[in-house]
Amino acid sequence: MKIAAVRYLSIELLDVKERAVRSSDRELYGEDIMQVHVPAMRGRMGSRTYYSCLMPLNAVPQFFKFTDWSGMLPEDREQRVLVEKRIPELANYITENEDDYLFSSITASYKSEPVFESFTPGSDIGILKLQLGDELIINDGQHRCAGIVRALKNGSEALKHHTLSVLLFPWESTDRVQQMFSDLNRFVQKTSKSLDILYDKRDDVAAATLMMIEKVPAFKELTEKEKVSLESKSTKLFTLAALYDANVELLKGYGNNDISTNAGLLIDYWTEVAKHMPDWGKVLAGQKLAVELRQEKISSHSTVLRALGGLGVDLMVSGDWKARLTPLEKINWSKKNPEWENICIVANSVVSNRQARAATKAFIKSKLGINLTEGEKNSIAVKAAL
Numbered sequence: 001m002k003i004a005a006v007r008y009l010s011i012e013l014l015d016v017k018e019r020a021v022r023s024s025d026r027e028l029y030g031e032d033i034m035q036v037h038v039p040a041m042r043g044r045m046g047s048r049t050y051y052s053c054l055m056p057l058n059a060v061p062q063f064f065k066f067t068d069w070s071g072m073l074p075e076d077r078e079q080r081v082l083v084e085k086r087i088p089e090l091a092n093y094i095t096e097n098e099d100d101y102l103f104s105s106i107t108a109s110y111k112s113e114p115v116f117e118s119f120t121p122g123s124d125i126g127i128l129k130l131q132l133g134d135e136l137i138i139n140d141g142q143h144r145c146a147g148i149v150r151a152l153k154n155g156s157e158a159l160k161h162h163t164l165s166v167l168l169f170p171w172e173s174t175d176r177v178q179q180m181f182s183d184l185n186r187f188v189q190k191t192s193k194s195l196d197i198l199y200d201k202r203d204d205v206a207a208a209t210l211m212m213i214e215k216v217p218a219f220k221e222l223t224e225k226e227k228v229s230l231e232s233k234s235t236k237l238f239t240l241a242a243l244y245d246a247n248v249e250l251l252k253g254y255g256n257n258d259i260s261t262n263a264g265l266l267i268d269y270w271t272e273v274a275k276h277m278p279d280w281g282k283v284l285a286g287q288k289l290a291v292e293l294r295q296e297k298i299s300s301h302s303t304v305l306r307a308l309g310g311l312g313v314d315l316m317v318s319g320d321w322k323a324r325l326t327p328l329e330k331i332n333w334s335k336k337n338p339e340w341e342n343i344c345i346v347a348n349s350v351v352s353n354r355q356a357r358a359a360t361k362a363f364i365k366s367k368l369g370i371n372l373t374e375g376e377k378n379s380i381a382v383k384a385a386l
Contacts, residue, residue: 078174106166195226
């Protein structure tokens with residue numbers, strides 16, 4: 001028994017099923033060969049006993065059940081339908097960050113009662129014995145598990161030895177599993193895009209954007225870094241998410257630059273743009289309230305920022321690009337300006353879809369005297385405005 005316990009605690013799992021069918025191994029290790037042993041803690045939540053255990057990643061494809069729920073009625077499913085397009089993204093996240101990825105615990109239900117052996121009598125820390133062939137029903141984390149399965153195929157050999165935290169509850173009924181899914185997901189709040197950008201240390205554009213914000217006074221003082229949209233009484237003009245999206249446009253073609261070089265480019269461009277956006281300067285100087293500017297004009301709207309970012313790609317190829325930004329001062333950014341109708345204002349509301357951003361960029365280019373592409377010239381919205 002001790003030999004088997006030591007053997008399975010080594011988390012070598014991929015060949016366990018093969019060894020399990022060998023009669024010689026059964027004779028040597030007994031029926032314990034049909035079990036996988038994982039370190040675990042036993043706890044209680046509500047009226048139920050559950051286990052918190054560590055499993056090697058290569059146990060995921062063997063134990064976790066992936067059911068195709070797409071052919072079933074929603075009320076008969078135990079989970080949401082697996083979204084296949086999310087799997088490659090999760091797998092790439094693991095394989096590209098093998099030394100630094102992070103996952104929260106997977107929650108699953110077992111149908112065959114596992115055996116828990118305490119290290120000492122009465123202790124809630126010990127070994128959990130799972131039967132090979134049993135399937136664990138995923139309550140929360142099926143996309144993470146699917147990403148792990150894909151990553152195991154593409155990642156390094158060392159990846160299979162990494163461990164995953166798993167919470168195991170008894171399976172009682174479909175109703176109970178559905179209730180668990182609801183309980184685990186109902187109160188989860190997705191973090192805002194701005195906060196994701198602020199905290200993401202792997203994203204080079206995010207890093208360059210944050211460096212730029214610190215060096216451009218209007219952005220440093222007037223950017224909301226947490227929320228993805230501005231509240232009605234906010235004293236800010238911009239969101240971090242909007243500036244990030246604008247910089248994604250601006251940095252197209254500069255992918256090979258390092259973060260500092262791109263940050264310098266962003267600082268140079270937006271500092272010059274800010275010089276020719278007097279409304280931004282008025283709010284920065286306290287001469288106008290941010291809420292008033294947002295209500296009256298579109299000059300700080302995300303659609304305009306992304307258009308300005310895209311404009312920079314076309315503009316900065318010329319040596320006199322700074323001087324060519326001067327006409328920005330003469331653009332009428334008022335929401336009441338009829339020129340914006342069907343460009344980025346539809347039914348008295350500013351829109352931010354791709355067509356609106358493209359039309360806004362083309363419109364600003366025309367005001368700056370920059371040649372339009374054939375596609376921009378043929379834009380119905382732009383032709384109507386010019």
